[in-house]
Amino acid sequence: MVGMVGRALVAAAAGVGALALATLIEVSAARAESPLSTKCNAVGNLSVDDRIAGCTALIESAAAMPRGLVMAHFRRAMFYRQKGEIDRAIADYDQIIERFPDNLNARIARASAHLQKREPEAALPDYAKVIELDPKNTYAYLGRAHVYSSRRDFVRAIADYDQALLIHPDNVIAHVERGLAYVRKGDPDRAMLDCDRAVEISPQTGGGQLCRGRVYFAKGDRERALAELDQTIQIKPKNENFYYFRAESFSQLGELDRAIADYDRIIELSPRSRSAYGCRGRRLCSKRRL
Template structure:
């Protein structure tokens, strides 16, 4: 289920093998046709092809459900476990929970099913249920760093930062070479008001995965908090070079440019961000603020009104800015 368990899981025994071990080793590993189909879907070359493959699998799973009683217990567990994954990949978290729950009812000892159901609960922001399932999976696989990482991410979203950091610590203890584990702890440190520790973790994560744009974006957020705007821009430029189609990289870059007084460049960067994500209300808010700073009232009003239209939660703040502009 996981490759994040450390070398102790790879080399479990050295020495002469007895006849029973020799016999066990030559037994073929059973992989169901459904598992093969799921793997083939994962290997599709484009995201759209992958989604289409999973949609077809989901339809077949639902069509074949009426024949489930004709399958053995092992086949049923395999059916529902793969089904949970398929629906999770399609973003249907409720259906994923339903299928993973059937797996658990049948087998009762699948850490993978608990992990899958926990992740679906987390996506639905049912965090307490997610925590319970992650902990159940950990009881079954206490040396699986991925499980602690997922649990840490859940606590981070809950705002329970001490628990988030503790679980990331455990994940890193098991696998100190995972940039995901280290970057997760960095995000928890940042949320906990410990930017120096966050910065140190992001530095280490980037050393491990120098082509992950999200790591540069994460570190840019720390630099922004520290008001080190030149470093924000540099990290965003690195992220953009790796993935030039992600709007948020241009957005935080634009924020840093605006804070640095580079208004024209900030407007350009906000504009690119909007081109990539035209429904992101904060991008219009940022560019509107830049237009305010530049003295272009009409353009500022247009962007701020657009921000208000896209996200009603910004209405009061945006209207205060608009009222101040109208008074001047």
């Protein structure tokens, strides 16, 4: 599903924040830090720029131990990504990996940053290295499978999803993504097994229902497909991806008014969504031509 694994990997990278906080508090207890550097992990209503400045001050000072500096780089990279400054985030991950080549969190985070930057091929070496160092790293298999799937290499993608599910049999993302890969590979019956399993494991996420909707479309059962997509939105009415999939489905059916309504909802939820504006504009042009 578009964005699912990307978000999972971003969350994994951001998850080091709690460890960062504990580390930097420990450092602060050992020696005094400047007021600016404490903003890197401060709790409160601080701007992203203030937090970046705080992390930069900590990195440039001699106050932190090496572990604290690594966490400051992680934190600053996370804030850069929030601003959309992906190259600067990658530079922070580069510095960590240059000093600590076996840091798996940094490699996973750098790979997910390349995905965020729409450079999937650049993510592959980091995923491969993580798998080499930790053959049971589910995130690396999911990330690499996502890259393979995006370039329509479904055999390799499915093989990586298989590995992820051997490690974590109840991983909903792996079931949904593998199901979608089977759909695109032309095997909707096999895909449905994964979709149904995803619903069984976690009916409250909506991913399995979306997966089933795609299978029904592949089988030509449009009524059941739309019913499944409707369920996803009932489950999570603020999930942009679910509206996007339904809008594209309406477009394929020639129901442009309903497609445009879904794109409008995406724009309402995320005013900066360029893809929604672009898709909505194309549908309006199609409607005028009709």
